[in-house]
Amino acid sequence: MKNPRFNTHEVKRVCETKLGMVFRSGAEFNGWFRLEGKKVARVTIPYGRKQIPPKTYKSMAKQLKLDVNEFDDLLACPLDLKDYQKILKNQLTEEFSPDNEKMVQLREK
Amino acid sequence: MNSPNRETNYFAKESETTGGRDIAFVITSDSSPKSAWKMRPGIDSEAATRPIINSISPKESNTLIYDVAFEQKMAHLEQRLEKLDKNQFVSFQIQRLPHFNLSVPINVIIDSDEDSFLATAHDLDLFGAGDSPVEALDNLKTEIESLIRDLSEHDELSQEFKRIKTFIEGCLSSNEESTL
Numbered sequence: 641m642k643n644p645r646f647n648t649h650e651v652k653r654v655c656e657t658k659l660g661m662v663f664r665s666g667a668e669f670n671g672w673f674r675l676e677g678k679k680v681a682r683v684t685i686p687y688g689r690k691q692i693p694p695k696t697y698k699s700m701a702k703q704l705k706l707d708v709n710e711f712d713d714l715l716a717c718p719l720d721l722k723d724y725q726k727i728l729k730n731q732l733t734e735e736f737s738p739d740n741e742k743m744v745q746l747r748e749k
Numbered sequence: 750m751n752s753p754n755r756e757t758n759y760f761a762k763e764s765e766t767t768g769g770r771d772i773a774f775v776i777t778s779d780s781s782p783k784s785a786w787k788m789r790p791g792i793d794s795e796a797a798t799r800p801i802i803n804s805i806s807p808k809e810s811n812t813l814i815y816d817v818a819f820e821q822k823m824a825h826l827e828q829r830l831e832k833l834d835k836n837q838f839v840s841f842q843i844q845r846l847p848h849f850n851l852s853v854p855i856n857v858i859i860d861s862d863e864d865s866f867l868a869t870a871h872d873l874d875l876f877g878a879g880d881s882p883v884e885a886l887d888n889l890k891t892e893i894e895s896l897i898r899d900l901s902e903h904d905e906l907s908q909e910f911k912r913i914k915t916f917i918e919g920c921l922s923s924n925e926e927s928t929l
Binding site: 675680682694695 | 860862863864865867869874875876877878887888891892895896899904905906907908909910
């Protein structure tokens with residue numbers, strides 16, 4: 641884990657520029673990530689922490705449905721929006737496979 | 750611990766000058782005391798080595814006798830306590846939010862995170878960070894309220910967030926269910 645390199649501002653900036661997330665400020669910054677129009681991940685970025693402590697960093701990764709190494713990659717560059725979408729789709733297979741999407745819609749009706 | 754006798758190197762009495770909160774340690778190389786150290790219970794190890802009294806008669810002490818290695822043992826114990834503090838977590842239940850009443854409490858784990866603290870509600874995948882456990886918990890409460898408001902917007906949600914929305918609806922008092 642390389643997290644001492646990253647601070648809250650960098651994480652916020654990467655989420656905004658790479659993932660197109662829009663943050664709203666409250667007690668902390670909150671942003672949603674939408675996949676095919678659905679809100680699928682909500683991340684919290686604490687204010688004013690120069691270097692993110694490890695457990696907070698892990699919690700932020702978990703909110704984005706990434707493991708710590710994937711989160712490192714997202715922040716350090718190799719992981720781009722398409723890779724992130726692919727990871728989410730793999731994790732949410734049931735919800736985002738074309739066949740199951742119809743099933744979910746039928747179930748909801 | 751040794752029994753009281755003249756050969757014992759260390760003995761201590763509760764300090765009368767500090768209302769009994771501190772302990773004065775008196776070192777003797779023979780039967781007469783040489784100097785005393787002030788020590789706060791817990792973590793003030795620097796104070797433990799600071800002489801405050803230069804001479805105390807054994808008769809003035811309350812004859813709580815410690816063995817020679819007492820100071821070393823205390824230092825070791827303090828180190829262990831410090832480590833224990835850093836690895837400890839506390840489970841807690843939020844019974845009420847600043848602007849919402851809960852009929853079912855929300856489980857929270859408060860954990861240290863290097864020099865700060867992290868309060869996590871695993872059921873909601875939410876956390877609050879702060880410099881103290883109270884600040885972390887307050888931030889988590891604000892986060893939960895923020896999530897409640899977010900989920901009340903009529904956006905399409907993933908299955909996971911639909912489950913979280915149902916969970917929160919179940920936690921809110923009946924008169925506030927209409928919020929979501």
